[in-house]
Amino acid sequence: MFENKCNFSALSLRFLKPRKALRFSYYSSAPSSTIPPPPPQTLETRFFPISLDPRSFVSALVQCRTVAHVEQVHALAVSAAMIENLGVANKLVYIYAQHKAVSDAHALFSRMAERDNVSWSVMIGGFAKIGDLGSCLGIFKEFLRSGSRIDNFTLPFALRACRDLNSIRWGMEIHHLVYKSGLHSDVFVSAAVVDMYAKCGCIEDARKVFDRMPLRDMVAWTVMIAGYAECGNPEESLILFDKMEEEGIVPDKVTMVAAVFACAKLGAMHKARLIRDYISRMKFSLNVFLGTAMIDMYAKCGSVDDAREIFDEMRERNVITWSSMISAYGIHGRGKEALELFTKMLQSRVQPNEITFVSLLSACSHAGLVDEGRKYFHMMKRDYLIQPDVKHYTCMLDLLGRAGKLDEALELTHQMEVEKDEGIWGALLGACRIHGNIELAEKAAQNLLQLGPRNPGYYVLLSNIYANAGRWVDVANVREQMNDRTLKKIPGWTVIEINNKNYKFKVGDKTHPQSKEIYEMLKTLREKLELAGYLPDTNFVLHDVDEELKAEFLYSHSEKLAIAFGLIATTEGSTIRITKNLRVCGDCHTFTKMVSAIMHREIVVRDANRFHHFKDGSCSCRDYW
DNA sequence: TTAGGGTTAG
Numbered sequence: 001m002f003e004n005k006c007n008f009s010a011l012s013l014r015f016l017k018p019r020k021a022l023r024f025s026y027y028s029s030a031p032s033s034t035i036p037p038p039p040p041q042t043l044e045t046r047f048f049p050i051s052l053d054p055r056s057f058v059s060a061l062v063q064c065r066t067v068a069h070v071e072q073v074h075a076l077a078v079s080a081a082m083i084e085n086l087g088v089a090n091k092l093v094y095i096y097a098q099h100k101a102v103s104d105a106h107a108l109f110s111r112m113a114e115r116d117n118v119s120w121s122v123m124i125g126g127f128a129k130i131g132d133l134g135s136c137l138g139i140f141k142e143f144l145r146s147g148s149r150i151d152n153f154t155l156p157f158a159l160r161a162c163r164d165l166n167s168i169r170w171g172m173e174i175h176h177l178v179y180k181s182g183l184h185s186d187v188f189v190s191a192a193v194v195d196m197y198a199k200c201g202c203i204e205d206a207r208k209v210f211d212r213m214p215l216r217d218m219v220a221w222t223v224m225i226a227g228y229a230e231c232g233n234p235e236e237s238l239i240l241f242d243k244m245e246e247e248g249i250v251p252d253k254v255t256m257v258a259a260v261f262a263c264a265k266l267g268a269m270h271k272a273r274l275i276r277d278y279i280s281r282m283k284f285s286l287n288v289f290l291g292t293a294m295i296d297m298y299a300k301c302g303s304v305d306d307a308r309e310i311f312d313e314m315r316e317r318n319v320i321t322w323s324s325m326i327s328a329y330g331i332h333g334r335g336k337e338a339l340e341l342f343t344k345m346l347q348s349r350v351q352p353n354e355i356t357f358v359s360l361l362s363a364c365s366h367a368g369l370v371d372e373g374r375k376y377f378h379m380m381k382r383d384y385l386i387q388p389d390v391k392h393y394t395c396m397l398d399l400l401g402r403a404g405k406l407d408e409a410l411e412l413t414h415q416m417e418v419e420k421d422e423g424i425w426g427a428l429l430g431a432c433r434i435h436g437n438i439e440l441a442e443k444a445a446q447n448l449l450q451l452g453p454r455n456p457g458y459y460v461l462l463s464n465i466y467a468n469a470g471r472w473v474d475v476a477n478v479r480e481q482m483n484d485r486t487l488k489k490i491p492g493w494t495v496i497e498i499n500n501k502n503y504k505f506k507v508g509d510k511t512h513p514q515s516k517e518i519y520e521m522l523k524t525l526r527e528k529l530e531l532a533g534y535l536p537d538t539n540f541v542l543h544d545v546d547e548e549l550k551a552e553f554l555y556s557h558s559e560k561l562a563i564a565f566g567l568i569a570t571t572e573g574s575t576i577r578i579t580k581n582l583r584v585c586g587d588c589h590t591f592t593k594m595v596s597a598i599m600h601r602e603i604v605v606r607d608a609n610r611f612h613h614f615k616d617g618s619c620s621c622r623d624y625w
Numbered sequence: 626t627t628a629g630g631g632t633t634a635g
Contacts, residue, residue: 320631617633
């Protein structure tokens with residue numbers, strides 16, 4: 001009997017969905033006269049009731065809930081010789097892959113005598129699903145060698161693998177195939193090409209493909225918008241977002257995540273508010289992705305309170321949401337609140353990950369919470385079995401170093417079991433700048449130079465340390481080294497957003513149409529500040545020039561120009577927000593504190609690392625920065 | 626049965 005041959009008793013029907021019960025019939029392919037009519041089957045039937053019809057096997061596979069179930073149907077298909085049917089075999093590979101049993105999928109795939117495009121596609125997709133992109137691409141290459149014709153089913157999988165592997169070489173090759181086969185008219189394929197180029201950093205190529213698409217749907221626009229933001233051109237992202245609307249394409253939540261991400265990169269509060277209004281107007285509910293992106297956007301645009309409002313509004317929060325909010329408090333110097341939130345996170349039974357701890361330790365560091373930082377560093381290792389990586393150590397060094405515990409910081413560098421990178425030595429060098437420790441600074445710098453960094457910031461830091469100590473010969477040496485390596489100091493700039501327009505200032509900038517008023521305002525400020533006891537801190541000027549000239553240099557720093565313009569161009573009492581590409585210099589920090597008191601203004605400064613909130617003569621960083 | 630999503634040090 002067929003039952004014996006196939007060992008039907010091996011399979012129970014318990015895992016099949018009741019509503020999708022199969023209508024079973026035995027031997028449907030055999031002549032009906034020789035076969036007795038099948039007994040009526042119900043879900044309670046203990047033995048397996050699939051007919052020899054391949055479709056029946058496929059239906060059963062779709063309903064498998066676990067890999068064990070798939071294995072049972074698989075065994076059955078083998079013994080019934082049904083495995084030779086391409087449809088059944090493909091479905092088996094696909095279902096294995098969907099259950100992330102990719103090695104089973106691949107074992108079966110390798111044994112298949114015949115394969116069609118669906119076989120290859122589901123196998124490529126299987127490896128993509130578990131993130132084994134190397135194998136994913138390997139299968140695609142094998143597919144090409146087999147002489148099969150690519151189609152719009154296989155290509156998106158392969159392009160996605162190139163994207164995630166950052167393999168532009170293969171990406172370009174596949175793009176060429178797309179073009180040759182005429183499949184570029186397929187919106188799915190072309191959107192995947194655009195995404196591949198954008199994420200591999202070839203934004204111009206992405207744009208070319210995008211512009212040539214005969215039809216651009218919402219996904220195509222979304223990948224283009226996200227691509228620009230990621231490669232450092234968030235302005236273009238937001239221009240495209242407006243353009244998309246003009247063309248009548250309605251964005252969805254994923255598009256909004258991309259626009260919000262662009263806003264976060266740009267750090268422009270006015271845009272952030274516009275985007276939030278838009279999201280409310282479109283009645284997009286805050287899912288975990290959109291909500292988390294908005295928390296980050298507000299944090300990076302300077303309003304941690306707006307970020308918290310979004311956080312409180314969200315119904316679903318995961319580890320990324322909590323980490324983003326902790327990081328938001330951290331970069332604004334509100335360490336205590338970061339720690340409180342972390343406690344709440346644990347109470348909500350959300351498991352912190354290694355990124356949560358980076359955010360937490362960095363929050364401790366920015367707020368000078370040394371004991372707490374040590375405590376959480378140990379907790380991470382002991383209670384959560386997270387091995388500290390180089391980022392955690394950098395936070396710890398920064399924490400100890402800022403607090404003046406340079407010996408402990410140095411001791412930690414001896415203990416750590418990770419490869420020391422530029423960041424590690426850079427953090428130590430930064431600490432030496434605050435505490436004027438030249439000996440350790442030289443050791444850190446030596447290691448930095450050995451690692452051969454191309455970051456001019458470190459050289460500037462070292463030369464500042466020498467300048468502080470009046471060691472002008474050493475300052476000149478550092479400069480020479482920079483010249484030898486053809487490194488140039490990154491020019492500083494500050495941006496201020498006024499009435500939805502950005503104004504960028506460089507040191508000594510006189511290009512602004514209201515330049516005359518700006519310098520007049522600076523002069524007034526200078527008089528007021530000096531009356532209040534302000535003395536320019538000329539140690540922050542690198543050049544070995546006389547004190548008066550140094551002071552002139554200081555007075556034309558880009559952040560001072562931007563603040564002066566802010567005082568002219570905004571209404572009295574309103575907050576001034578500026579963004580700087582480098583770290584704020586010590587003199588500008590003192591200057592801004594005093595301006596906030598004398599002019600009764602809150603001034604929010606985003607620098608390369610964090611935010612400073614100046615109010616009533618003090619800064620949220622408590623002069624730790 | 627094919628394309629797009631959020632967090633991390635200095």
